[in-house]
Amino acid sequence: MTREDIKTLILEIIQDIDDEADFDNLDPGKPLRDQLDLDSMDFLDIVMELRKRHQLQIPEADYPHLATLNSCVDYLEPLLKDA
Amino acid sequence: MKIPFLIIGGGLSGLAAAIRFARFNPEVLILEKHHRIGGLNSYFFRNNQLFETGLHAITNYAAAKDRRAPLNRLLRQLKLSRDQFQFHQQIQSEIIFKGCASLSFSNDFAMIEEEIARKFPHCQDGFHRLVAFLHSFDPFTIAPFRSARQFLNRYIPDRLLVDMLLCPLMFYGSSIEEDMDLGQFAIMFRAIFLEGLFRPGGTVKDFLDVLLTHYRALGGSLRTGAEVSTILHTGGRIDGVVLATGETILCDCLLSTIGIEETLSLLGRPPLPQNSPRLGFVETIFQLQPALCPQLPEDRTIIFFNNSATFHYKKPDTAVDFTSGVICLPQNFAGLPPSTRQEIRSTHLASYDAWKELARDRHEYLAEKGKTADHSREVLSAITGDFSRAIVYHDTFTPLTIERYTAKKEGAIYGHPQKIKDGVLGCDNLFLAGTDQGFLGIIGSMLSGVSMVNQHMLARF
Numbered sequence: 001m002t003r004e005d006i007k008t009l010i011l012e013i014i015q016d017i018d019d020e021a022d023f024d025n026l027d028p029g030k031p032l033r034d035q036l037d038l039d040s041m042d043f044l045d046i047v048m049e050l051r052k053r054h055q056l057q058i059p060e061a062d063y064p065h066l067a068t069l070n071s072c073v074d075y076l077e078p079l080l081k082d083a
Numbered sequence: 084m085k086i087p088f089l090i091i092g093g094g095l096s097g098l099a100a101a102i103r104f105a106r107f108n109p110e111v112l113i114l115e116k117h118h119r120i121g122g123l124n125s126y127f128f129r130n131n132q133l134f135e136t137g138l139h140a141i142t143n144y145a146a147a148k149d150r151r152a153p154l155n156r157l158l159r160q161l162k163l164s165r166d167q168f169q170f171h172q173q174i175q176s177e178i179i180f181k182g183c184a185s186l187s188f189s190n191d192f193a194m195i196e197e198e199i200a201r202k203f204p205h206c207q208d209g210f211h212r213l214v215a216f217l218h219s220f221d222p223f224t225i226a227p228f229r230s231a232r233q234f235l236n237r238y239i240p241d242r243l244l245v246d247m248l249l250c251p252l253m254f255y256g257s258s259i260e261e262d263m264d265l266g267q268f269a270i271m272f273r274a275i276f277l278e279g280l281f282r283p284g285g286t287v288k289d290f291l292d293v294l295l296t297h298y299r300a301l302g303g304s305l306r307t308g309a310e311v312s313t314i315l316h317t318g319g320r321i322d323g324v325v326l327a328t329g330e331t332i333l334c335d336c337l338l339s340t341i342g343i344e345e346t347l348s349l350l351g352r353p354p355l356p357q358n359s360p361r362l363g364f365v366e367t368i369f370q371l372q373p374a375l376c377p378q379l380p381e382d383r384t385i386i387f388f389n390n391s392a393t394f395h396y397k398k399p400d401t402a403v404d405f406t407s408g409v410i411c412l413p414q415n416f417a418g419l420p421p422s423t424r425q426e427i428r429s430t431h432l433a434s435y436d437a438w439k440e441l442a443r444d445r446h447e448y449l450a451e452k453g454k455t456a457d458h459s460r461e462v463l464s465a466i467t468g469d470f471s472r473a474i475v476y477h478d479t480f481t482p483l484t485i486e487r488y489t490a491k492k493e494g495a496i497y498g499h500p501q502k503i504k505d506g507v508l509g510c511d512n513l514f515l516a517g518t519d520q521g522f523l524g525i526i527g528s529m530l531s532g533v534s535m536v537n538q539h540m541l542a543r544f
Contacts (some may be wrong), residue, residue: 041159044541
């Protein structure tokens, strides 16, 4: 997957959690949590969707890597390089 | 057979846990003892008509835009859309302490604030400080029991107002006498006063059908009429269960929603020490002919009342304590379609032991049930206006009836006085959810099931 694909994947998953999520003004360098009003239960859904779709096991210690859209892409890029 | 995730109990916490798990892994099975799901919130048929049990109103109302509200978090976690239900908000409810005061409240918190400012001006500041404290307080942090009553006394210098605030919260979720745990109080205060009451459109059956259809579409399984007689375990691990039919079902993980003592008993372990009694209730449904009772209030949804000089929330010495209780007028939710049926429902505290004693003689038991309905009707009529002439059908559930149909020990709908807040029972693959985890009400118990799955199940598979 390219970085762009991963970005699309993450946004797709978030859209699935909240179909009213507004990505127009999303700053990829700022926390998703604040911008999209996601809570820890929503983050767990992102992790679970990644596992379901791409068999990725993300340990809890790595959850901070999912904080911003950019950090998600940085973290997932090596894991999804063959996906 | 062997199933990765097994759930005992098809009530709302078990259903929610099952749906949550099935979203990511369909290998989950619910075992329900009764032939029907729903647990405390279920239904029965009489005269070809459906009657709901348990449900008066659902607490924790929230508008769709309030993403962090428990109701909306729950729907997101289960991947259910609000469009699948029609939510009808309460019109207005009331706490009436006869001869003392009454307080109205609605889903607009300003109403009770104004009521308190007007009727208890000396408590207004304290009430505001209490609310400010509750906004900053995290009731989910696990802590030992703290008395809500003592805590309230520090903020509110009037015993009457303390009792009036506690009354609805106790009747809608306290498993202990005369007091509540502070955490439980904070949860219930938010659920009832800050958020508010509503109900789904249609019947509770329609609500349960939506959940079950969703669960089945995700691939989850359910077996009704499946009573568990033993939980199999070796060392600190659960291997599975044996059903009353003798069938063995093995599992990797087990979630029990049937209560702490009920679960310990299936494990062959001794019960917890109990220093206060379980609280039983009687409920009566009166079905009315609307044309015959035009005087019933149309602007009250739930009425919590106390007619005695001091409010007591405790196991009565007699079969039923008629001096306090809850009245539900289920047609008084906003936007419900007009119906040819009307109901009024009552709840009072009751003594399981007294009813058990009466049940030794079937005749006496039935006579007492009849007397209970009559007495309850008189108490209600004094508050709502006389509806005697309009009754077309009525039924009374004693703590024994509730025990038989919900398997809640002693008919104690709010379970064991002691709660296992973290759901941990000392086994690596067994957890507790539902009533005895201490999260009550439909939204609370469903979130309890969801959170146990999130914390303990999802990472395993």
